Amino acid sequence: MRRLWLAAVAALVSAALLWVGHGLWQRLSVPLLRLEAPADFADHEVGLGYVVAEDTQPGFRLPPGADRLRVLVNGAWNGPQPVPETRFSLIGTYRDESGLVLGRESVFFRAGRTLYPRDAAPPLAAVSFEEPDRVALDLRIALLYPPSGTASVQFEPGEGPPGLVDVVLRLYGPNTLTPGTEQVAWQRLRRVEKQRIAGATIEDYRFLPAREIAALVRTIWRPIGPVGIKDRDYRMRRVFIPRHVPPAAPEVLIAQPEVPVLGPGRAVTVPLPESGGCLSMTLTPLSVPLPATITPTAAPRLFWTLHRRGDTPLTRVVPLQIGVENGVQLDVQPGDRMIELRSEEPALLRVTLNRPPPASPGEDRERAAEWDITPPLTRIETWRARPQTPLQFGFHGSPNEATALRLNLIALPADFAAVDQAGPVLPTQSRAEVRFKNADGRILDQQTLVWRPAPDPYTSLAPLALGVPLGIPLVRVFTCPPGTRLVEVDTAALVQVALRPADLPLVRAVPGDYADYQGESRPIPLWFSLAPRQAAALRRADHAFWLVRQQRPPELAPELLTGTAWNEALDLEPAGAGRVLWLPRARDGFFETRAAAATYLALPVGQAVSVDFIADGRAALAPALLFVRPPEPGSLKIFLEGKHQQSLTTSAPFGVLSLPPVSAGTHVLRVEADPATRLFLNHRLPEDNYLLRVFARTLDQPLWVDVEKEADSAVSLVVTLFTPRPATENTLVVTRLEGVDPRRGGTAFTPREGRFTVQPAEDDALGQGEPRYDAGQRFFVPLGDDLPAGTYRLWLEKVEGPARLVRVTRQQSLTRRPTSLRPAPAAPTPKFFQE
Numbered sequence: 021m022r023r024l025w026l027a028a029v030a031a032l033v034s035a036a037l038l039w040v041g042h043g044l045w046q047r048l049s050v051p052l053l054r055l056e057a058p059a060d061f062a063d064h065e066v067g068l069g070y071v072v073a074e075d076t077q078p079g080f081r082l083p084p085g086a087d088r089l090r091v092l093v094n095g096a097w098n099g100p101q102p103v104p105e106t107r108f109s110l111i112g113t114y115r116d117e118s119g120l121v122l123g124r125e126s127v128f129f130r131a132g133r134t135l136y137p138r139d140a141a142p143p144l145a146a147v148s149f150e151e152p153d154r155v156a157l158d159l160r161i162a163l164l165y166p167p168s169g170t171a172s173v174q175f176e177p178g179e180g181p182p183g184l185v186d187v188v189l190r191l192y193g194p195n196t197l198t199p200g201t202e203q204v205a206w207q208r209l210r211r212v213e214k215q216r217i218a219g220a221t222i223e224d225y226r227f228l229p230a231r232e233i234a235a236l237v238r239t240i241w242r243p244i245g246p247v248g249i250k251d252r253d254y255r256m257r258r259v260f261i262p263r264h265v266p267p268a269a270p271e272v273l274i275a276q277p278e279v280p281v282l283g284p285g286r287a288v289t290v291p292l293p294e295s296g297g298c299l300s301m302t303l304t305p306l307s308v309p310l311p312a313t314i315t316p317t318a319a320p321r322l323f324w325t326l327h328r329r330g331d332t333p334l335t336r337v338v339p340l341q342i343g344v345e346n347g348v349q350l351d352v353q354p355g356d357r358m359i360e361l362r363s364e365e366p367a368l369l370r371v372t373l374n375r376p377p378p379a380s381p382g383e384d385r386e387r388a389a390e391w392d393i394t395p396p397l398t399r400i401e402t403w404r405a406r407p408q409t410p411l412q413f414g415f416h417g418s419p420n421e422a423t424a425l426r427l428n429l430i431a432l433p434a435d436f437a438a439v440d441q442a443g444p445v446l447p448t449q450s451r452a453e454v455r456f457k458n459a460d461g462r463i464l465d466q467q468t469l470v471w472r473p474a475p476d477p478y479t480s481l482a483p484l485a486l487g488v489p490l491g492i493p494l495v496r497v498f499t500c501p502p503g504t505r506l507v508e509v510d511t512a513a514l515v516q517v518a519l520r521p522a523d524l525p526l527v528r529a530v531p532g533d534y535a536d537y538q539g540e541s542r543p544i545p546l547w548f549s550l551a552p553r554q555a556a557a558l559r560r561a562d563h564a565f566w567l568v569r570q571q572r573p574p575e576l577a578p579e580l581l582t583g584t585a586w587n588e589a590l591d592l593e594p595a596g597a598g599r600v601l602w603l604p605r606a607r608d609g610f611f612e613t614r615a616a617a618a619t620y621l622a623l624p625v626g627q628a629v630s631v632d633f634i635a636d637g638r639a640a641l642a643p644a645l646l647f648v649r650p651p652e653p654g655s656l657k658i659f660l661e662g663k664h665q666q667s668l669t670t671s672a673p674f675g676v677l678s679l680p681p682v683s684a685g686t687h688v689l690r691v692e693a694d695p696a697t698r699l700f701l702n703h704r705l706p707e708d709n710y711l712l713r714v715f716a717r718t719l720d721q722p723l724w725v726d727v728e729k730e731a732d733s734a735v736s737l738v739v740t741l742f743t744p745r746p747a748t749e750n751t752l753v754v755t756r757l758e759g760v761d762p763r764r765g766g767t768a769f770t771p772r773e774g775r776f777t778v779q780p781a782e783d784d785a786l787g788q789g790e791p792r793y794d795a796g797q798r799f800f801v802p803l804g805d806d807l808p809a810g811t812y813r814l815w816l817e818k819v820e821g822p823a824r825l826v827r828v829t830r831q832q833s834l835t836r837r838p839t840s841l842r843p844a845p846a847a848p849t850p851k852f853f854q855e
Contacts, residue, residue, distance in 0.1 A: 072110060072175050073186040079174040080153075080244050082166065087194040089164040089173070089244075109178035110187060114170040122167045126178050129162065152675035176839040191244045290359050290371050292342045299359070301348040303340060303367040304511040321364040322348070328766045341365065360782045370730050403515045404432075410453070410510035425498045425507065427454065431473030431491030434844040446473045452511035456504045464501040469494070469511075489513070497754075497775060499819070628659075628690040631701065649697040656697070659690040692694060722817040727803065730813060734805045737814060742825035743780040750777050751821025755801055770804040778823065796827075 047144075052171070062768045070078045082089070085831050093110065108129055114122040166173060175189055303322060326334040340346050340363070352359075361369065404410050429452055435617060452469040473491030491513075500507065621646075623629055651671060658666040658679060668677065679689075691699050729735060739752055755774040782792040801814060816826060 030275060033698035070189050071186050072177055072189050076186070077174055077569065079172055079175040080191050081172045082170055083193055084399060086166070086170075086244075089166065091127065091162050091164060092192070093162075100322050108180035108184050108187065110189070111178045112164060113174045113176070114166050115169045115172050115174070116169050122170055125164060127164065128179075178254065190428060193244045220733060224261065235741075244277060290361065297352060297373045299350045299352050300372045301350070301361065301718075302370045303346045303348075303370075308844075314831065320348070321363070322367075324348070324350075325360045326350070326352070326356060327358050327360070368785060378595045401809050405509060405511050405515050407512045408510070410455075410508040411515055413507045425500050427498065428514075429469065429471075429494040429511060430516075431471075431494075431498075432514055446475060447512075447718070450491075450511070451514055452466050452513065454498065454839050455508040456498075456500055457506040457508065457511075458503045459505045461506075464504060466737040467498065468498075495773070500597070521559050623689070623691060623701055625691065625693050625695060625697055625699060628662075630686055645679055645691070646700040646814040647677070647693065647697055648700075650696060654694045654697070657692040659692070661688055662690075719816065719824060721817045723826070724815045725828050726812055727812045729803055729807060729809050731806050731809050732807075735803050737801040737803065737828055738814065739776075739797050739801060740796040740827045741778050741823040741826075742796050742822075743823045744792050745794060747778060747822035749822055750779050751798075751822075751823035752819040753823075754778050754815075754817045754819055755800070757803075757816040758815065759811060770802060770807050776800065781820075 068685070072078060091110070109129050110129075112125050112127065114124070115123055164173075173191075177187060235699075283630070301322075301324070322338040322340055324336055325339070336348075337347055346367075350359075367535075403411055419587065429450070431446055432452045445531075449473055450473050454467040454469065455463050456465040457463055471494050475491060475493075653669065653671045656668045656677075657664060658677075659683065660679070666677070689701070693699065727735075727737065739753075739755070743755065753776045755776070757770065757772050776798060776799045778797045781797045803812065814828075816828075
């Protein structure tokens with residue numbers, strides 16, 4: 021019996037030793053990616069990629085505290101080796117724990133150029149597939165910054181060229197694990213990946229070399245696996261892209277230059293890395309013959325504007341020398357967002373960044389590699405259509421969502437050889453038929469365009485450079501019906517087509533690592549010093565400008581200069597901040613001319629309150645009272661020092677009253693009203709003003725507002741949309757600027773047309789009853805100094821969406837933004853009133 025017990029104990033000990041030995045062997049055999057430099061992993065392969073295609077959109081659950089994500093992608097090209105600088109993108113959707121969408125972000129990548137030359141040298145070469153007609157693009161990298169409260173992120177394909185069949189993605193989050201727990205996590209991940217590898221095929225996965233991943237991930241990143249990968253179908257499908265369908269008769273594809281060219285009306289925006297560095301801009305003016313209608317500039321100049329984190333743009337003017345290479349150097353600081361470049365003469369551009377951030381704390385900045393961050397030329401394929409032979413463009417979009425399609429039509433002479441020496445020979449009238457068809461060939465929608473071509477004086481400066489007179493481009497934006505698979509364009513003109521996936525955001529934070537901004541609808545980083553929730557909402561807005569003059573729309577609505585007035589900046593004073601007020605210079609209930617961004621103090625209804633009034637040097641001024649109440653008849657009674665001063669009977673849901681004049685000092689104020697009424701007394705900030713009047717009207721019909729530009733200096737209009745609760749859908753608004761007389765020069769150019777997709781604000785506005793509106797979401801319409809003084813008309817038209825109210829304000833200064841609101845000081849006279 022004793023022998024049996026000893027044998028059993030020996031078997032148990034042997035099993036334990038074998039288990040421990042097996043685990044130790046696995047631990048020793050699994051490479052850890054906590055390295056300070058690339059290491060040799062022999063034949064080990066890690067970094068399983070997850071396919072992202074039209075019908076494959078993997079989701080990833082974020083670990084707690086993941087405030088940023090690193091994305092490694094590798095695109096699959098169907099065909100021969102892709103050309104350098106091939107562009108593609110992914111769209112990430114951020115969701116909270118309940119599945120509510122917090123935001124969407126489009127990340128652009130470019131093949132043929134590594135973003136981390138210090139970490140992965142030489143760059144990762146293209147990897148060939150088993151199939152001879154399929155290759156993979158180079159490894160691409162970017163950083164994402166999920167909104168606060170994000171629990172998961174889902175990826176889908178964005179824009180890309182024909183031939184890009186899918187993208188393989190690998191996601192990493194910040195490594196908050198300890199060395200011990202990190203090792204265990206890596207072992208578990210390796211076991212899972214080995215199981216996937218055992219049953220994977222070349223059509224399911226592609227692998228990234230461990231050497232490159234170790235060099236790029238470094239010590240602060242760890243992999244994040246997808247959610248529900250076992251239940252997903254990883255089939256290859258074409259990315260959501262426009263694709264030309266060649267018919268039997270060959271078309272003429274017009275070649276375009278590959279180098280960025282500055283010039284009149286051709287501004288370039290260069291996003292900057294988060295960490296700063298030494299920026300070098302090299303410009304070579306071109307010797308281009310100008311049309312007879314354009315007067316040559318004696319001393320051409322370069323205008324550049326640097327946008328900083330604090331949104332205080334720095335603008336400089338640099339003279340250029342014709343025929344030689346001009347160099348400009350600038351030190352950009354950490355947090356600088358972007359630089360805008362404009363030139364009075366056409367010139368080639370190259371932008372480089374020296375001394376980028378070091379790869380490791382011990383690396384010498386001076387010996388770090390140079391970044392070539394020259395922005396790619398915003399180009400689009402141009403096709404010469406033939407009469408009675410329609411061009412066909414096919415794309416695969418969502419069957420349930422509409423897609424925005426932009427169509428440019430450029431008239432040209434019927435016969436290239438028959439050019440009149442006296443002037444351009446353009447047709448007196450041009451016509452185009454646009455048809456939208458589904459997969460079965462059935463016409464879902466059909467549009468007919470008829471226009472009179474006007475000669476374009478800048479033809480010789482156009483990127484097409486055909487050597488023949490061209491017409492001013494006619495730009496139209498259509499909404500392709502859901503289920504559209506084919507777009508036919510039947511015309512005798514040059515045709516350019518671009519797609520905009522639904523809800524694709526164009527304004528977003530510039531990531532810490534350099535990101536490419538490119539494509540026909542490239543993002544334009546805009547930064548304003550707003551409150552955090554306002555800034556986050558503004559970045560989610562959709563800004564897409566097309567700088568082409570449009571025909572005058574019919575006058576369908578009266579002026580916007582009537583309606584109910586609201587104050588632009590409305591913010592509640594924090595509790596316990598005190599009751600010290602600055603008296604406004606109120607005129608007819610509006611804060612105008614000398615008015616600043618105003619704050620309001622909440623007043624209790626029916627209670628006497630002691631308020632300290634601080635005057636601006638005058639003997640007496642009248643404060644203003646804001647009331648918000650149910651939309652039914654009611655009355656308000658105002659008592660000052662116990663005496664009845666004013667009464668009002670109204671059914672308006674909100675309004676502003678000028679109270680009786682009071683002197684500086686402490687006064688007792690009491691307002692009697694319905695219990696549901698909310699009262700706010702204005703609080704004046706001792707700072708320069710930046711707003712003028714505000715007007716609110718319903719947006720059920722197209723509206724217009726006349727803007728008086730008193731000088732050549734730039735001004736900006738702020739358009740705010742209010743959406744009734746509880747609607748959560750986006751609102752698409754189209755803007756058109758009329759009366760535009762473009763001229764050459766200026767430090768800014770003015771967009772003639774814009775499309776804005778605006779999400780409802782997160783907070784409710786000051787309103788009670790039904791409907792109850794949100795706090796308002798704003799976007800900006802600039803009027804640059806390229807427009808002379810005069811009167812201009814801005815049209816606003818809601819294409820779709822639930823927003824009903826709109827208000828327009830005039831912003832006096834483009835360099836000053838509203839600062840954070842704070843209680844006014846108690847003693848000195850504010851500098852705002854010094855004259």
